Amino acid sequence: MNKKMRFLAAGAVLMVASASAHATWYTNEANFLAAIDPNFYLEDFNTFTSFGTPLDGTTSTWSAPGANGYGWDAFAAGNLWSNVGALSTNLAEDPIVITFTGAPVTAFGLKIGNTDITGAFIAGDSTVTLSNAATNTLTQGATEGFLGWVGNDVLTSATLTTVSPANDWVQADHVYTGAAAVPEPATMAVLGVGALALLRRRNKKA
DSSP: OHHHHHHHHHHHHHHHHHHHOEEEEEEHHHHHTBBBBSSSEEEEOOOOOOOTTTTSSSEEEEOOOOTEEEEEEEEEETOOOTTEEEESSSSSOOEEEEEEEESSSEEEEEEEEEEEETTTTTSEEEEETTTTTTTEEEEEESSEEEEEEEEEEEEOOOEEEEEEEEOOEEEEEEEEOOOOOOOHHHHHHHHHHHHHHHHHHHHHOO
């Protein structure tokens, strides 16, 4: 391979690597799902059928059932609590820490919101902080919102917190763990051709 072809090949590799290194926060669940591999694990807490069941504030950990090779453990220092169809905490302003188990996680998302002591949604800020230091905060009314992250970093944990107001409890639902979608071969080929074309034009001008 001559020097020119080596430069062109290197440019194609760099172009593809650059495209795959992108990391994105999503606030729309459908857009997040379009960006991840379909073999994800979704925990929607459909076994949490009543307030305080199965988690009644007497245990600090809960292990999700898991699927497709993914799993996770939830922890709250002041113990965990079940809302109907969602995970919460026993104490106000107590963070939930989710530690990932199983297959490497490069995509994480969930519905998150603030609740009062009865489990009803209240206005306030909810924050997700990932083990790679990526963080995002939702400011919302008396409803839950969606936050999802997709990238190349392998995540080991996510911390869910409420920021305001006082006396609120963080709630998690629709928790997704999975991997970023891999570009199709046709997409990779287009990226490579684009890089080659750019370098060829650059060489002609030189």
